[in-house]
Each structure stands twice: as structure tokens, then as C-alpha cells.
Amino acid sequence: MQQKVKITLEPLGKILEVNRGTPLIDTLHEFGVEFPCGGKGTCGACKVKLLKGELAADAAQRKKLKKLKFGDEWRLACYCKAESDITLEISQFENIILADNSTFEIKPQIGYGIAIDLGTTTVVAQLIHLENGHVLNSVSAINPQAKFGGDLIARIQSCLDGKQEEQQKIIRTKIGEMIESVMEKYPVDVKRVAIVGNTVMHHIFTGLKVDSLSFYPFDSPDLGEQHFSAKELNWKLSADTEIKFFPSIGSFVGSDILAGIAATKMAEREEFSVLIDLGTNGEIVVGNRNKIVCASTAAGPAFEGANINQGMRATTGAISSVTIENDKLKSHIIGNAEAKGICGSGLIDVLAILLEQEKIGMFGEINSGDDKIEITPQVVLTQQDIREFQLAKAAIATGIQLLMNRLNINYSTVANVFIAGGFGNFLTVKNVIRTGLIECEEEKVFKLGNTALIGAKMFLFEENNFIRNILNKTSHINLEGDTSFQDIYIEKMMLV
Numbered sequence: 116m117q118q119k120v121k122i123t124l125e126p127l128g129k130i131l132e133v134n135r136g137t138p139l140i141d142t143l144h145e146f147g148v149e150f151p152c153g154g155k156g157t158c159g160a161c162k163v164k165l166l167k168g169e170l171a172a173d174a175a176q177r178k179k180l181k182k183l184k185f186g187d188e189w190r191l192a193c194y195c196k197a198e199s200d201i202t203l204e205i206s207q208f209e210n211i212i213l214a215d216n217s218t219f220e221i222k223p224q225i226g227y228g229i230a231i232d233l234g235t236t237t238v239v240a241q242l243i244h245l246e247n248g249h250v251l252n253s254v255s256a257i258n259p260q261a262k263f264g265g266d267l268i269a270r271i272q273s274c275l276d277g278k279q280e281e282q283q284k285i286i287r288t289k290i291g292e293m294i295e296s297v298m299e300k301y302p303v304d305v306k307r308v309a310i311v312g313n314t315v316m317h318h319i320f321t322g323l324k325v326d327s328l329s330f331y332p333f334d335s336p337d338l339g340e341q342h343f344s345a346k347e348l349n350w351k352l353s354a355d356t357e358i359k360f361f362p363s364i365g366s367f368v369g370s371d372i373l374a375g376i377a378a379t380k381m382a383e384r385e386e387f388s389v390l391i392d393l394g395t396n397g398e399i400v401v402g403n404r405n406k407i408v409c410a411s412t413a414a415g416p417a418f419e420g421a422n423i424n425q426g427m428r429a430t431t432g433a434i435s436s437v438t439i440e441n442d443k444l445k446s447h448i449i450g451n452a453e454a455k456g457i458c459g460s461g462l463i464d465v466l467a468i469l470l471e472q473e474k475i476g477m478f479g480e481i482n483s484g485d486d487k488i489e490i491t492p493q494v495v496l497t498q499q500d501i502r503e504f505q506l507a508k509a510a511i512a513t514g515i516q517l518l519m520n521r522l523n524i525n526y527s528t529v530a531n532v533f534i535a536g537g538f539g540n541f542l543t544v545k546n547v548i549r550t551g552l553i554e555c556e557e558e559k560v561f562k563l564g565n566t567a568l569i570g571a572k573m574f575l576f577e578e579n580n581f582i583r584n585i586l587n588k589t590s591h592i593n594l595e596g597d598t599s600f601q602d603i604y605i606e607k608m609m610l611v
């Protein structure tokens with residue numbers, strides 16, 4: 116039995132019990148803490164103040180802390196492991212909203228707001244002080260609709276089978292409970308609630324028909340913003356709380372991506388940017404201040420572990436990264452636990468390494484002739500897993516290519532490639548490039564974590580014209596309708 120230690124998080128007042136030796140990044144990301152430089156120790160955004168207990172900082176971390184001019188009481192969460200009971204203050208929650216290694220200017224307002232990222236797999240709610248942007252509390256939960264199916268197609272099918280009302284009820288109830296939970300210590304008057312999510316989440320929550328999302332061209336006439344009162348949702352908030360589900364852009368590209376566009380500031384930049392969200396559904400956005408095009412891909416939830424033999428989400432027991440040591444694979448397992456499976460970032464790492472070692476070939480074939488490769492004694496990668504990865508990777512890479520073609524640009528004209536998504540914090544960029552998922556220099560790639568949540572927080576402070584301005588320049592493209600789709604897709608299946 117592994118020894119447990121307690122991490123108390125302030126100002127949330129949350130106590131987490133984790134396996135001794137658990138890296139802080141493994142648990143804090145669940146609460147919406149972002150690790151913008153992915154643990155390189157360059158951004159300092161993950162700094163935590165040690166209020167009680169011992170938290171060792173090795174020489175490398177001390178050097179980084181000194182360079183960032185942080186005092187003795189500070190640590191970089193991305194470098195630390197919980198070896199004994201500790202109390203930490205999360206500095207990021209005391210700062211204004213953060214993405215892209217930078218903070219956003221907020222327009223201070225009186226009162227409080229709640230930002231909700233309603234994901235297909237997870238839901239996150241944060242209570243925000245609108246005067247200063249501080250995060251007062253944060254909770255995350257598994258979307259209880261999971262019992263109706265893991266991906267969007269399964270959820271739609273379940274609606275068509277007469278379960279939409281049930282799905283609507285359980286998600287409204289769940290978010291209501293999460294709101295009560297974030298407000299437990301802060302019985303404040305909430306002025307507004309901003310909800311973002313993909314189009315299917317939007318339709319199920321709001322009670323709009325999902326029928327047209329079930330067949331080509333997978334579009335809906337009802338993509339707009341939806342308003343609610345606390346009373347109709349049965350949420351314990353005052354009658355005048357403004358509750359908004361933000362508008363979708365088109366097809367499956369919802370307000371989570373709209374929030375991502377806001378978080379990356381790509382709609383304000385002169386240079387071109389690419390945003391890739393590797394969530395349950397792979398969405399891609401390409402553009403600049405003049406024009407933005409976006410699409411959802413048929414990548415499916417492979418990067419969240421679905422369809423992979425021993426695939427799982429980035430939670431305790433998942434292999435989140437793999438490196439090579441003395442010619443052997445060395446796995447990092449989330450939560451310092453025994454390996455139960457592999458999540459998207461681990462899968463990308465292991466494939467990049469196996470490609471480098473020529474253990475798998477350009478068509479994805481295992482060169483030894485076996486049908487599986489051992490990653491740890493408990494977890495293997497099968498030939499079918501590699502095929503699933505190739506399909507998902509080709510869907511994303513093809514989407515990027517087709518959207519760039521629409522704008523007559525290529526990777527050389529793109530200044531930033533932003534990667535969003537739950538497991539983004541664990542990704543190794545060089546390996547993402549090695550697998551061909553993206554095809555540019557490492558320096559252009561930025562991992563932003565949960566951009567949907569960052570954008571939802573921004574929406575709490577913004578006027579309607581901010582959103583309208585993004586929507587006016589953004590068009591949704593149906594990739595399957597593009598005549599070159601098939602040829603490019605086959606080419607992108609290769610692991611070169």
C-alpha cells in the first residue's frame with residue numbers, strides 16, 4: 116500500500132490526498148491551474164507559495180527561481196513532488212487570467228462571476244472576483260452524461276433514442292451542484308455565469324434538437340447564444356443572475372473554441388496562428404485579425420484514450436510521458452501510481468521514440484513482426500493502437516492543411532501553433548512534431564492547457580461586441596466537402 120500525503124490548497128481550502136512522491140503538476144491541472152511553458156521553468160506561472168510543510172527545491176529549480184526573482188517561500192509547481200503534508204497558496208489564482216505566457220487586462224466590475232467549461236468528458240467551474248479577476252474557488256467533475264456514451268456521436272444517438280431530456284437534467288443538476296460547491300466558502304452574489312462547450316453540449320444543455328447534427332453536413336440552425344434564469348435551471352443563485360451559454364461557430368465547433376480564439380488572441384494578431392484542440396473532438400482554427408477559418412475533424416477521442424486498447428484519460432495511473440534511458444523506455448505515471456493505461460501525451464511520446472528507434476515503420480507497421488510492444492509490464496501498445504493513432508493524427512494534420520489552403524498560407528507563414536486540451540500540459544512538443552501531427556519548428560508551438568476555461572473567464576468581463584467581432588470574421592469549413600480531403604488524408608496517415 117502506497118503511503119499518502121496531504122496537499123492543502125489555498126485560497127480554495129481544498130485538501131487533496133495523493134500518493135507520496137506525486138508531482139504537483141499531476142494534481143493541480145485538474146483544478147484549472149495552467150502550466151504554460153510545460154514545466155521548462157521559464158514562465159514562472161506555476162509558482163506556488165509554501166505556507167506550511169517541506170517542499171524540496173533541487174539546484175536546477177533554485178536556479179530557475181533565482182532567475183525569475185522569486186523569494187525563498189516560492190516553488191515552481193512543475194518541478195516539485197509532494198513528499199510530505201504541505202499547504203500551498205496557488206499564485207495563479209491571485210493573478211489575472213492567463214494564457215500564452217501572458218496575462219489579460221480585465222475590465223474591473225463589481226461582484227462575482229462563475230466560468231464553466233462544459234466538456235464532453237470533464238466539467239470545470241471557477242468562481243471569479245470580477246473586481247480583480249482572482250479565482251476564489253475551482254471544482255472539476257466528470258461529465259455525468261458519460262454513461263450515455265463517451266463521444267459526441269454516442270451522445271447524439273442517445274438523444275435520438277429518447278434520452279435527451281435525461282441528459283439535459285443530469286448535466287444541469289451536476290453544474291448546479293458544482294456552483295453550490297464553489298460558493299460553499301463564498302456565499303457571494305453572483306452577477307453572471309458564462310458557460311462554454313461544444314455544439315452538442317450546447318444543444319443538450321439548452322434543450323435544442325440535435326437531429327441535424329447527426330447527418331451530413333452536421334449543422335444546426337440554432338447555434339446562437341442562449342440565456343437562462345437561475346429559477347428555470349433550479350440553481351441556487353439570485354433571480355437576476357445573468358446565465359449565458361455562449362454561441363457555437365458551426366457544426367461541432369462550439370463556444371469552447373470561440374473561447375479558445377479569445378484566449379489565444381489570434382483574432383487580434385496580424386500574424387497567422389493555428390489553434391488545435393485535442394479534446395474529445397479534434398477542432399482546428401487557422402487565421403489572423405482579418406479572417407479565421409475553423410473545422411472539426413473526425414479524429415475522435417483517441418487523444419483522450421478512447422479506441423486505444425489500454426487508453427485512458429490523463430488521470431492517476433496513466434502513462435503521461437515516455438522517455439528513453441539506457442536504450443529502454445522510461446514512463447512517467449500520473450500520481451506516482453502503478454501504470455493502469457496510457458493517455459494521449461504518453462501515446463505520442465512512445466510513438467515518436469519507436470519511430471526514432473525504427474521499431475515501427477512509416478506505414479505504422481511493427482518491424483519485429485509482433486502485434487504488440489511492451490511499454491511497462493502492465494501496459495502494451497498494439498498494432499491496432501498504432502492504426503488508431505494514425506487515423507486520428509491524419510484527421511488533424513489534414514484539417515490543418517486544408518484550412519491553411521483556404522487562406523493560401525503554409526506553416527512557414529504561421530507564427531504560432533497553440534495546442535489546447537486537457538493533456539496539453541504533459542505534451543512533449545518535439546514528439547508531437549516527430550509523429551507529424553504538426554509540421555513546424557518547435558519554437559512556434561505553445562501549449563496552453565484549457566483555453567476554453569480561460570476564454571470563459573474572459574467572457575465574464577467582456578461586452579457582446581467582443582464576441583460578435585470574433586464571430587464576424589470566423590467561418591466554419593466542412594472538411595469532408597473538400598475535394599482534396601481524401602488524397603491529403605492518405606498522405607498524412609504516413610509516419611514520416
Ligand code: FES
Pocket residue numbers: 149150151152153154155156157158159160161162191192193194
Ligand atoms: S515554470 Fe512554466 S510551467 Fe512551471
